[in-house]
Amino acid sequence: APCPQAVEGLISPPHLVMATNPTLPPLQYVTVDGQIAGMRVELGNEIARRLCLTPVMLSTSFAQLTLGLLEKRWDVINTGMFYTAQRARLMEMIPYEIQAISVSLNDDSALHPARLEDLSGSSIGVEMGGIEEHHAREADQALRNARRPGFDIKTFQNVGIAFAALRARQVTAVFSIDAVARRNALQGGVKPVLKGLYPTPVALALRDPALAQRLADVLEAMREDGTLERLMAPYGVVPFPGRIVVSGPSHPSDMH
Amino acid sequence: MQIWSWHGFFTYLGSPYIFRGALITVYMTAVSMVMGFLLGLLIAVMKRSQRRLLSWPARFYVWFFRGTPLLVQLVVIYTGLPKLDIRLSVLACSIIGLTLNEAAYLAEIIRAGLNAVPTGQIAAARALGLSERQIAWRIAFPQAFRLIIPPLGNSVNGLLKTTSVTSVISMEELMQRSQILVQDQFMVLELFSVAALYYLLMTTAWDFLQRRIEHYAERPYRRQQKTAAVEAIELPATTQDAR
């Protein structure tokens, strides 16, 4: 494919510098020899290829993702950040996939919840700072408002230790991204019992509006020609159903 | 995004959520310091023992617990013990981990203090017929304690901040709560300034307390300065006497 004209707004052209918090196998994680791998890497590579840029993937903690972006340490946050209106006021966001939350229990758990409320009074492990934590706290509040016992929410800095806690029966359930729950089920000992909760768009986040526009165009092209779906299918992830556009401080959007 | 929000700063400063986090930090520090001191005392005494059966386990303990990270110790206690069907609360796990870890460091401090008690004092106690146990409690520990206070104070300062490692097993102390709130508004500097302020308050309060304890323990070792000054002034007169 022919290369488009020069790309504006990069911090160190011709590199497309992306940051990820590699704590979400199989979507983004580090292999035992230290390579960042997973679906998000493939996505980033494909975007860079279409823009004739060299992809660079950095690994960082979740807390640093936003700050590093604002401080021009990287161009893109490519870590499966959930789209929220609050974040869209802060950064240029490009929703391109849908993620949902699963609730995992131990294989031999006596609980058979049909809905989230059935876990009332249980202890729930979540990773700090994720949308999982956000929804867990929301659901907890809802339960308490209904005068039922809430959740005992335990925030871990790392979803791996949250699942270790589940296996050690230190918590009753873990809230996690669908894909992570599936991955853990493969490992054995735990099973997702509720899936597809709170489907939420997941976005790339950028600082530079022009660059964001370019990336949105590329992603839209990928969605149209089916690349996006082909890329995501093996991971059990679905693309954003509608048109992929930028939503941010410079692109007021009517989508929310 | 502005650089600094005073509004945010004061909101967090007044937040009961953060305040309770600080209380938890103080509580964990106090409990694991006291228990770690007792355990450390035991280990220090064991390590000084002539009997290998006592000294070798103590040596191993210190080597192991000083040599491995607290984070690992906490995770093993939290996720490993349940495999032996011992299931403890996050707070209990945190305090156990902090205690075991701190004891290793305190044991070395206490041992140094005991070593610094002059052997002549021990010999004098022995010559008076005191039993080894009486010598330990009445002579060695009280004299060592005074020497131990400054490094002990350092340990308290360190432990106040080390407690934040317990966040790895989801303990919500001051630092963890600050980090949880960071996710909400991204006011990193404001929140962490509040946290730093709390820590400064705690360490300053401790420093004050430590000075009081030191003052008390140093009492027998001050040449009662008031009297000494009087003596010095009177000396020229008294030296005329039979001295």
Next chain:
Amino acid sequence: MQIWSWHGFFTYLGSPYIFRGALITVYMTAVSMVMGFLLGLLIAVMKRSQRRLLSWPARFYVWFFRGTPLLVQLVVIYTGLPKLDIRLSVLACSIIGLTLNEAAYLAEIIRAGLNAVPTGQIAAARALGLSERQIAWRIAFPQAFRLIIPPLGNSVNGLLKTTSVTSVISMEELMQRSQILVQDQFMVLELFSVAALYYLLMTTAWDFLQRRIEHYAERPYRRQQKTAAVEAIELPATTQDAR
């Protein structure tokens, strides 16, 4: 899921990713220890100064950097400095933070060592006409150094593990890399055992080195035991002489 996988353990043990993480930990420890020592020396000397203009900033430094958590210091350096348009690499920020923090603790250790040098030694040097600078470099520091080694060793042990706090600004040292890999296979115990093993290796290596340094520094303070034993045996004969 089985309790323990030897296969996983050995895979991680042989992982170059983890190994490089350990190297980074050692590197950060070494660099910030050396720089922290130099800065700490400066602060200790300032704090001992008679002049308030020197001693008060030093006091403030120690109070502030010992009183606030390293985590907060690191975040401020990493996210605060760019607001002044100073943008440093993560490694540079980590080393600066560790150095500033460690210097506060080391300053107190060095100060205690300098205080323990007998005043008579200083008076003797002065009586020989040595300048204050010569006294500092030739008499005070060399004698203090010997007293400083044990607590310094403690600090190195601590720092090796404290470096992992830098993960908050995404420094990928040993502990952080272990936590990152935990995400993949969820073999928490296996991975953390490998990390603990690396740390034990480092602290044990350091202990060995420390004993060598101590042995060297203690040389002037050993009563050359071989000669002494010979003397003791010969004493009964020589005491007959003119003594």
Next chain:
Amino acid sequence: MITLDTVTKSYGAFQVLKGCSAEIGRGEVVVVCGPSGSGKSTLIKCINALETFESGQIYVDGMAVRSANTDHSALRAKAGMVFQSFELFSHLSILDNIMLAPRLVQKRGKEELCEHAKMLLRRVGLEQHADKYPIALSGGQQQRAAIARALAMKPDVMLFDEPTSALDPEMVQEVLQVMTELAREGMTMMCVTHEMGFARQVATRILFVDAGEIVDDCPAADFFAGRCSARAQAFLRFEEAHPS
């Protein structure tokens, strides 16, 4: 009161005491002297079991020292000891220093003990220093307090190891005076010292130790009259020529 029976002791290959025997009767004041390193301190420490010895036996008031079933506490209560470096417990006041061992070891009542302690302090001239800590006293005062502390156990015999050699010249006299009074009151004493003036005044016997052996054991009068061994006489002459 004290019987030494061929006491032998070694540090590794080095034999410190090479079979020392002596007999010290009740009320005797025995001065032990001899060159540095000859084993005087070791000998005296063996008597109250602060040092162990390999062979021979020591009896204190009939009690065998080297025996598995000897109560060391009781033995040490019989034989009070005063060290060269005083060794008052630095964290306790003078009064507490004196009362500690009788309270813990002899379980004596607080009231009687306090009375006794104050009497002893008066006797050594320190009544107004009872509540001070050791560091606030001069060396001579500390040594007198140490003597009072040993006396508080109501010992049958007092052992002194160079009690004045760590003192400034001006303070030696005040301590020697207390010791002289003790001797005059009939206390059995064994005293390592270089103070020939003291020996002349109160000693009943002189033990001269050299290289781990008691090379001379003769009445004080004979010793100072020059009727003892040549080795001891030479030492005496040396000490008197350089009285420091």
Next chain:
Amino acid sequence: MITLDTVTKSYGAFQVLKGCSAEIGRGEVVVVCGPSGSGKSTLIKCINALETFESGQIYVDGMAVRSANTDHSALRAKAGMVFQSFELFSHLSILDNIMLAPRLVQKRGKEELCEHAKMLLRRVGLEQHADKYPIALSGGQQQRAAIARALAMKPDVMLFDEPTSALDPEMVQEVLQVMTELAREGMTMMCVTHEMGFARQVATRILFVDAGEIVDDCPAADFFAGRCSARAQAFLRFEEAHPS
């Protein structure tokens, strides 16, 4: 050589030296004595500026001590000092102890210095201990090394502050012997000591200090013949009666 001109010094409200004046000629050996706390140490420390004083003046070989533009290093090189507690640098070998100050302060060549140091060690009888550390030596040996260290600066006058009072009786003699030799060779010396035997042998003058004043300054011969002040005579009698 040394001129003391109404030297006055106070610690806070307490006046230690109350206008001391004296004149010490080249080659004189002056013994300073007096009761404890009378200010002897303070006086001697004022001479080489280890202590400051408020008024009066001291001249060492014509050099004013209390003056803003006096080079203290040069002054101290002129006046060697020996302390009661030796204070050899514990981290340096005996040879290095001796060579340190001449090398750093006088910038003398290594070779000449090493020669000189070895000569001095021979002189004080320590040639075979050159490479040992202070802790391996006895007190007497350490004090002799300290004298050699002071001599290495080729001082014009030597100041001694109770050089033998921290020594065991047996070691006092060896140090006094070195000092006596020094005096006989014509070194100007000022020496605080209680060793009346030493004073008798080599002192040319005795300064008797009491409560911060030089109450008596008289030739040694007169002092020992009892021709000095009553206060000094009383002190002398006391010292000789209790020779310890």
